[in-house]
Amino acid sequence: MRAARWHGEKDIRIEEIDTPTAGPGQVLIDVAWCGICGTDLHEYLEGPIFIPPHGHPHPISGDSAPVTIGHEMSGTVAALGEGVTDLKVGQSVVVEPYIIRPEHRDDEHYNLAPDMNFIGLGGEGGGLAEKIAVDRHWVHPVADSVALDEAALIEPLSVAHHAWVRAGSPTSGTAIIGGAGPIGALTAAVLKGKGLRVYVSELSELRRQKVLDAGVADDAFDPREVDVPAKLKELTDGRGADVGFECTSVDVVLDMLLDAVRPAGVIVNESIWGHEPKVALHKLVMKEIDLRGTIAYAHDHADTVKMLEDGDLDLKPFITGKIALDDIVEKGFDTLIHHNETAVKILVSPSGKGL
Known part of the structure; x- marks a missing residue:
């Protein structure tokens, strides 16, 4: 089968590899779509980060570069391994990778387990391939x-x-989301679906318009033109936002x-920082703000799936491109690197059937 394989920095190749089979307790999945993640971009530009370097196998997977990449995947069950009886062939599934x-x-807090890594980064196959075999535990x-x-x-x-x-x-x-x-x-989509008033600070006009058109933000501000903290106080009778989310890894955004x-109030940092930020922590002290980290997910997929099944969210506006596996670098990675404000999520069809 064909797969996108990471060999090194700026070196992703489409290769023929062996088709996996469903071992005991596993599910074989026909991959329908796999998204390109910001983590994939970091691996492409600066890796290896999560990917185990060649000759240094991951302690759990035993894999090292080259590896098949991709961890944002959906598909249908192709085969069931021995002992898996609660799914059926053809059923739609996603992977908690x-x-x-x-x-x-x-x-x-299994997301904080020792030596934790991700399918499609640390080995064990990846979603940018026609098929993947995954332990039933991680299939939803x-x-x-x-x-x-x-x-x-x-x-x-x-x-x-x-x-x-x-x-x-x-x-x-x-x-307020930075x-x-x-x-x-x-x-913004999750917060709006949960009942919050949502405001966004974003430089890109296209991205501001996207969250407004999608109905997941009550308003979106250009911080070059709007004093965002003052605006939030105006909108909340002088109090300020109850919660803030940092999604840029930019110092001035966290400070804002x-x-x-x-x-x-509470601020949740969602960013992966490649540098040590310079931030006025005196503000945190004097306002008794809780600054909290977050990484990946733990026990979240069930509620997330239910939100989609119940119609609480419409994710179609965030899908800004669909491409074939052969176009993953030119129309995928290069677009997200050089024209990132035009794209939110680019999906890849490993088999080409969805195009």
Whole structure:
């Protein structure tokens, strides 16, 4: 079968590899769609990061570069391994793409397990291939009412959902999101679906318009033209936002959130930072703000899937491109790197059947 394989920095190749089979306790999946994630971009430009370098196998998967990439995947069940009886061939599914030792899979915070990594980064196959075999534990069924292209966004949507959980699972109040890239936009979708008033600060006019058109933001501001903290106080009778979400890894955005949230408010940092930010932490002290980290997801997929099945979210506006596997670099990675404000989520069809 054909797969996109990471060999090194700026070296992704479409190759023929062996087709996997469903071993005991596993599910073989025909991949319908796989999204290109910001983490994939970092691996392409600067890796290896999560990908184990050649000759240094991951302690759980045993794999090292080259590896098949892709972890935001949806598809249908192609075959069931021995012992798997609660799914059926042809059923729509998504993958929670973890590589975690079995003894930690049911931990409360299994996303923080030792040596945790991700399918499609740390090995064990990847979604940018025609088929993948995954342990049943990480396979989530999805109702036929959910289109498979939208289902491919359940993985990044679960990242946003976990950020909402880390904020205290609020179902009312006011939120300010710094950045309307893929994770910022999906965070807005989760918050709006949970009942919050949602405001977004974003430089890109196209991205501001996207969250407004999608109905996931009550308003979106250009911080070059609007004093966002002052605007939030105006909109909240002088209090400020209850929660803030940092989705840019830009120092001034985090600093803005410290001004925009109310005293004793909460800020959740969703960004992966490639540098040490310079931020006025005195603001955090004097306002008793809670600054919380979040990574990936844990026990989030079930609620995220239900939100889609119940019609609480419409993810179609966030799908801005669909491409074939052969076009993954030119129309995928290059677009997201050089024309990122025009794209939210680009999906790849490994088989080409969805195009």
